[in-house]
Amino acid sequence: MxxxxxxxxxxxxxxxxxxxxxxxxxxxxxxxxxxxxxxxxxxxxxxxxxxxxxxxxxxxxxxxxxxxxxxxxxxxxxxxxxxxxxxxxxxxxxxxxxxxYPARPVFPEGSRALQALFVHYIQDVFVKPLLPILVPLTHQRLPERTQAHFSRGAAPTPPPTAMVGPQREQAWNAVREQFDFLAGILDKNTSDGNGAVAMGRDVSYADFALCSVLIWVEKVSPHDCWARIREWNGGRWARLYTRCREFMDVF
Known part of the structure; x- marks a missing residue:
């Protein structure tokens, strides 16, 4: 190491x-x-x-x-x-x-408590309607060895089933409600010209928490789920993705 x-x-x-x-x-x-x-x-x-x-x-x-x-x-x-x-x-x-490592802070002074609330909302509320859609798609992308581990373990786990038809559209309606709600909140920021980031101007931990969800969508289902979400709310989510792109290197 x-x-x-x-x-x-x-x-x-x-x-x-x-x-x-x-x-x-x-x-x-x-x-x-x-x-x-x-x-x-x-x-x-x-x-x-x-x-x-x-x-x-x-x-x-x-x-x-x-x-x-x-x-x-x-x-x-x-x-x-x-x-x-x-x-x-x-x-x-x-x-x-x-x-x-305090240089280049992701929690600007005085923002840590509010950012903690924002991140709590993202991980405990905002992402929940996406789970029934993304979890089955993610399971399909796991290596066969990993899928087999879950199916033959001491407590075998059946693979999650992808939703289809009206059930899937119902799930997407719940997802859209969360995106619309968050867009309405972020619209209150105007200092960066489009309110794309949570703090109004500079990226922060809150934006990374939200963009991490967008990356999950884009990597697992680029031509279906991400193609749908990136157009919502006037392209706001595609703008946030682009704003964070320079920090997406993988080492």
């Missing part, structure tokens, strides 16, 4: 570019702050074993007390003379990177 750069753990899939939104939130920060890092790709079936091995903390616990290990996780070898810093949970990692 390199001793000079941050390591970011990401999910291996058949998609040429990474897609997982929670992990993209951290990759955005690393790129925006111009921090050197490398990506280590893990099969979904190997996440728990890998994270236990490197000493990462679980991100949550099941009702029976068993730990749940999820990505993103970073290892930062630069911040300690005795041992590297190993962190899980995207919000914890974001706070750490902002504190440890």
């Amino acid at each position: 390199s001793q000079s750069v941050i390591t970011l753990y990401d999910i291996h899939s058949t998609i040429p570019q990474p897609w997982a939104p929670n992990i993209w939130r951290i990759r955005f920060i690393l790129n925006y702050k111009r921090l050197p890092y490398r990506t280590v790709w893990i099969e979904l079936s190997e996440i728990e074993a890998t994270l236990r091995m490197i000493g990462a903390q679980p991100t949550s616990y099941r009702s029976d007390g068993r730990p749940v290990y999820t990505l993103p996780v970073i290892i930062d070898p630069l911040r300690s003379m005795s041992a590297p810093v190993v962190l899980s949970n995207p919000n914890t990692i974001a706070d750490y990177l902002e504190t440890a």
Whole structure:
């Protein structure tokens, strides 16, 4: 393992570019702050074993007390003379990177609380109507080895079923409601000319959280889901995607 750069753990899939939104939130920060890092790709079936091995903390616990290990996780070898810093949970990692590397802040002074609320809305409310549409499409892009792991495990998980017909259009109506609501909120920003970013002028963690969802849509379903969403609300979401594009490098 390199001793000079941050390591970011990401999910291996058949998609040429990474897609997982929670992990993209951290990759955005690393790129925006111009921090050197490398990506280590893990099969979904190997996440728990890998994270236990490197000493990462679980991100949550099941009702029976068993730990749940999820990505993103970073290892930062630069911040300690005795041992590297190993962190899980995207919000914890974001706070750490902002504190440890304050140059080029993603939380402008006085904005952290409001941005935390915005990000909470994105991950707990805004994205929910998209899940029934995107999860089956994402499952199809996982390597066969990973799909087989879920279907033959101790508690076999059937593959998620893609919605069709009226059920799918109903789901899209719920998605459109969330995008319309958020567009109405962002319309209150005018200082950047189109209100595309949450803070009104400069990109911030809130924009990275939202654009991470757009990347998930674009990578998993570029010609269907993204082709639909990018035209909504006067092309606002395509503008935000373009605004964040310079921070989309993958190392």
